[in-house]
Amino acid sequence: MNYQVVIPAAGQGKRMNAGKNKQFIELKSIPVIIHTLRVFEHDPKCSGIILVINKDEQPIFEEMIQTYKIKKVVSLIQGGSERQYSVYNGLQAVKATDIVLVHDGARPFLKQKHVHELVNVAAEKGAAVLAVPVKDTIKRASLDLYVEETVERSSLWAIQTPQAFHVSILQKAHELAKRENFLGTDEASLVERIPKQVYIVNGDYLNIKLTTPDDLVFAEAILQNWAK
DSSP states (O other): OEEEEEEEEOOGGGGGSSSSSSGOOOOOOOOHHHHHHHHHHHHEEEEEEEEEOOGGGEEEEEEHHTTTOOOOOOOOOOOOOSHHHHHHHHHOOOOSEEEEEOTTTTTOOOOOOHHHHHHHHHHHHHHEEEEEEEEEEEEEEEEEEEEEEEEEOOTOEEEEEEEEEHHHHHHHHHHHHHHTTTEEEESSHHTTTTTTTOOOEETTTTTOOOSSHHHHHHHHHHHHHOOO
């Protein structure tokens, strides 16, 4: 089944301390956002990419898209003050598809097979997310930083993107959140409030989000082995 994808790329990523949008940081001389866009550019099931950006950076994005011959970006949409608002803006540009994905622009190590598995589950169930089982021991702490409890981790999952939905379901979830001034941590948290069950699809531990300078070290290591 074909899909379209909304990619929020308007945030400045202050924790990266790069002095610029982290999407422009280069890995192997190629901007992070181009690595991400290529995943969908090369996927025949992707019928369109909606890229949500800071309008002041539009010339930079346009130049990169042209330079790296990215053909599937169908819309450049202005972002909002929060990621959720940026996704909402991007969702308005989704056309002629039943399935929409939302994917972090700074998550470049996504494998096509996981995209297809996710889309298939979302097509059947309505809502699905990529995730990996939590490997570390998780403890709940007080504000004074003493351990209150050790959390049973067998049912805990670290949620990734993309997240995939029937377009009508995600639209309904965003409209409800907008009416109630609810700000969620991801699209799935909005869909859960409809309420609608969200299903988990096993992802990959390499599908990391580049958030802090330390992540760039891991990114370079992943790239070293990516082409092998």
